[in-house]
Amino acid sequence: MDRRRIGTTPVEVTEFGFGGAAIGGLYRPASRDAAMAALDAAWEAGLRCFDTAPFYGFGLSERRMGDFLRGKPRGSFVLSTKVGRLLRPVPEDQVPDHGYADPLPFAVDYDYGHDGVMRSVEFSLARLGLNRVDILLVHDIGAYTHGEEAHRRHFRDLMDGGLRALERLKAEGTIAAYGLGVNEVQVCLEVLARAPLDCILLAGRCTLLDRSAEAELIPFCEARGTSLLIGGALNSGILATGAVPGARFDYRPAPEAVMERVRGLDAAAARHGIPLAAAALRFPLRHRAVASVLLGAADKAELRRSLDLLHVPVPDAAWPDFHRHAIR
Numbered sequence: 001m002d003r004r005r006i007g008t009t010p011v012e013v014t015e016f017g018f019g020g021a022a023i024g025g026l027y028r029p030a031s032r033d034a035a036m037a038a039l040d041a042a043w044e045a046g047l048r049c050f051d052t053a054p055f056y057g058f059g060l061s062e063r064r065m066g067d068f069l070r071g072k073p074r075g076s077f078v079l080s081t082k083v084g085r086l087l088r089p090v091p092e093d094q095v096p097d098h099g100y101a102d103p104l105p106f107a108v109d110y111d112y113g114h115d116g117v118m119r120s121v122e123f124s125l126a127r128l129g130l131n132r133v134d135i136l137l138v139h140d141i142g143a144y145t146h147g148e149e150a151h152r153r154h155f156r157d158l159m160d161g162g163l164r165a166l167e168r169l170k171a172e173g174t175i176a177a178y179g180l181g182v183n184e185v186q187v188c189l190e191v192l193a194r195a196p197l198d199c200i201l202l203a204g205r206c207t208l209l210d211r212s213a214e215a216e217l218i219p220f221c222e223a224r225g226t227s228l229l230i231g232g233a234l235n236s237g238i239l240a241t242g243a244v245p246g247a248r249f250d251y252r253p254a255p256e257a258v259m260e261r262v263r264g265l266d267a268a269a270a271r272h273g274i275p276l277a278a279a280a281l282r283f284p285l286r287h288r289a290v291a292s293v294l295l296g297a298a299d300k301a302e303l304r305r306s307l308d309l310l311h312v313p314v315p316d317a318a319w320p321d322f323h324r325h326a327i328r
Helices: 033-043 060-069 114-128 145-170 184-193 217-224 233-239 256-271 276-286 301-308 318-323
Strands: 003-005 010-013 016-019 047-053 078-083 086-091 104-109 136-137 177-182 200-202 226-229 290-298
Touching: 003 104, 003 290, 010 016, 010 078, 010 290, 016 033, 033 060, 033 301, 047 226, 060 078, 060 114, 078 114, 086 114, 114 301, 136 145, 136 200, 145 177, 145 184, 177 184, 184 217, 200 217, 217 226, 233 256, 233 276, 256 276, 256 318, 276 290, 276 301, 276 318, 290 301, 301 318
Parallel strands: 016 047, 016 290, 047 078, 078 136, 136 177, 177 200, 200 226, 226 290
Antiparallel strands: 003 010, 086 104
C-alpha cells in the first residue's frame, strides 16, 4: 500500500488506515475476539496507520489496540492517539452514555491545558503498553462539541499551555507529530492561524457528500504544509447504506435535505456502474493534502467489506457527476 508523509515530519502513513472507535464499542458491542480479528485483517491487508483515543470505549480501544500492536515491530506501524479528555473511575451505574456499548467504568473530564495533556499521554501510554506514540491529536476542541462558551475556555487552555505540552513531548521524542482530531472546519482554521500543526484528523468534512473543508481549510493546509487524515469518509454510514430509513449522517438520523443529496450521489454511482461507498472511500485521496483515509470496523467481516471496495476502480468521468450533489 502506498504511503504519504505527515507534514514535514519523518512519519509516513499508508493511504488507508484503521480507525479505532468501533473496536471501542461505538453504537454496538464489540467483543475482544472480534476486535482483534478486525485488527489482524487490517494488518494482513497492509494497513499500517492505526488511530485510537481515550474516549473510544473509555480506554477500551486503546487497551485492545495496544495489545495487538505490541506484537509487531515498533517501526513497522504508525500509531495515533488523542488528548483533551481525562478518564475518571466511577461506579458502573454512573458511567455516562456517549454512544459506546459496554465501555470501561470511567467518566470523562475535559482538560486541554499543559498538565492535562501531559497526564493524558501518560495514561494512554499505560493503557497501550507502549513508551511512545507517533502522532498525538487534540481531540474535539471546538464549538461543535462544547458550544461557544465552553469552547472559548478550552481554546484558551490549549493556546496557553496545551500547545506547549505538545511541543515538549515532540522535543523529548515521546511523539513525532501532533495536530487536531476534530469534526469541524472552523476550529482548524483558528488553530492553524496561531500554531504550526503537522496534521489534522478531520472527520466527515472532506467526503464525497460533505466538502466543507475544500473552500478554506484544504488550501490553508497545503500552504502551511499540514497533512490531513480523513475519518468518517462514509459520513456515519449513509454513503454505505444509501438514503434508507434510519440512515445516519453526522452521528444522528439524516435530515431529508441530506437524504436527497445522497439519492443524487447514489444515482450518479449507478450510472457509472460502481457502489457509492467505493467512490466515497477513494474521494479524499484526490486532495494532495490528504495523507490517509481511516477505515473503521468492529469485526473482520465489516472491515473486509471496506477493503473489497478499495479494489473497485472509479472512472474519472464519475467525479463531476458526484460534485453537483455535494454539501459545501
